Amino acid sequence: MMEAECDRELDLQRLETLSYPxxxxxxxxxxxxxxxxxxxxxxxxxxxxxTLQINLPSNLLSLLSDGISLKRILV
Structure with missing residues (x-):
């Protein structure tokens, strides 16, 4: 059952990938x-x-990534 769910999720991700430039x-x-x-x-x-509080150092380096995809992962 878990394997089928994983396969389904991968299929959905592939379809979503095809719809994004x-x-x-x-x-x-x-x-x-x-x-x-x-x-x-x-x-x-x-x-x-x-409450939700984040503490980030002000001297963080930039991260090279697609902001939209990274947001989807975090959310």
Missing amino acids: IITPDALLLQHWLPWVIEPFKIRLQEHQQ
């Missing part, structure tokens, strides 16, 4: 990019009287 990776500054990605989660958590 090839994207050139960008240099992402995580100290600016990550707070933008988690903002919707912070709002939902506040509604449940919870």
Whole structure:
């Protein structure tokens, strides 16, 4: 059963990949990019009287990645 679910997920990922154009990776500054990605989660958590806090050093190096794909992975 687990193997079938994994195969199904891989098939879905392949289909999604075919529907997206090839994207050139960008240099992402995580100290600016990550707070933008988690903002919707912070709002939902506040509604449940919870908090989400990230502590990132200001001297992080940039990350070469596709921002859209990375956001999908994190979310």
